Amino acid sequence: MRNTAETIGRNTLAGLSEIGLAAVLFVESLVWLVTGPRQRQPVRLSAIAAQCVDIGIRALPIVAVLSFAIGAMVAIQGIHTLSIFGAESQVTLGIALSVTREFAPLITGILVAGRSGSALAARLGTMKINEEISALTVIGINPVRYLVAPALVAMLLMVPLLTWFSDVVGLLGAGIYVSLELGISFSAYIGELQQFCKVGDILHGIGKSLLFAVLITLVGVVNGISVTGGAEGVGRVTTRSVVHAISAIVVTDMIFTFVVTR
């Protein structure tokens, strides 16, 4: 009993300590973004560009495939459910809101966490094991400015853009199925989308994606720099970062939806 209480207490403290570290890294990254140029130590644009390509451009194919499939899936389920009430013609409303407000940001967040969050944790973990982070420090280069801030900026740019892309492809996938199944023209489907889908719905999803971007970066970084135990440790923190990031995304999504929707 005492051991269990000790374990819970220790894990709680470790969790709080990681949250504290994440908050410090976030603030420090923002400070470097603002004050770096004045100190002649700007956050490197080349690193941001490289990370944007990695996080955003290279993720386009997989985001497209999954978003298309999920859009079509929402349409299939929507038509099936609404047909019980003879209201399948109202399916576009459900598609527009569920894709833009929920599915696009969620699926994009989960994909980026799996692809780029894990890569960030693995990269930083490997750098720490190889003493590259210590090397940066002794060269006089702040590792937060050099490694964390570019990743944060790239995530904040790319995750919302990918979410918007996911919106478009998801609605396209749904539209193709709706047109074929209900026999309405694609332009009529677009017209309904314009009627039901407001800018606020799209911004709702984009707003979530900004939060997800911060979460994915910080979870990846905190796990990466806390690595211990060589290559095995890197594998462990990589897996841990994916699990933590996806959990954080889903819980944050629920809280965001609760706060904004009510």
Add this chain to the structure above:
Amino acid sequence: MSAVIEVEKLVARYGERTVLKGIDLDVQAGEIMVIMGGSGSGKSTLLRHLLGLQAPSSGTIRLLGEDIYGITSQRLVELRRKMGVAFQGGALFSSMTVGENAMLPLREHTRLDEQTMRIMMRLKLDIVNMAGCENLMPAQLSGGMIKRAAMARAIIMDPRLLFLDEPSAGLDPVVAASLDELILTLRDATGMSIVVVTHELESAFKIADRIAVLDHGDVLVCGTVAEVKSSGSERVQALLNRRIQPLELNPEEYIRRLTGGPVSDGARA
């Protein structure tokens, strides 16, 4: 000569374990100081403290006259421009070429144009016998080349202090000897002070002006090679002659360690 590194009463603790027990040490300008000791003696911890990577539990470290744990972070960055470090594994950035690795401090701390930086980089690579290797990636290098490339990066800013962590560890005797020669050449050519952490006796005796022998977090002896060799300390002699040190535990303590508790009567019997 004046001291460029002054360590006073340095104590490092991890929880209840004391790794460094009040170390006093100084390194003079232009001197090669070798820090020696067996595994777990505290030499790597001492190096991390000297590099400003780990704050001491107590005590002070002054590099070039400045207390590195008492100055602002900006001042520490300026101080670090006068330091070069080559880590044991090289710590080359795997996404950059050898040339980019070597030029990184110049890119970050100077406003030199690209051509000048490239000339300086090639010069330093030439000094460490790596001429023509600037376009290679770290993954393409041998162990000796990695250490040389790390050394090129460490000296690119012409530092006043150079720290080398196990420069010849894991290398064949010929490559290790050539690195020793390189260290001596660097000191003679530039007058920089060099701190070398190693457990390679042959290398230490060849390059050291003075040697500090660490054991269980204490400096057992600090002096010239001759002084260290003639030390009356049993532990120093054991290290120099590669003798296995006897386990300094009485049977009761040994049994207590194994069982993780107080010694029972049965165990005593």
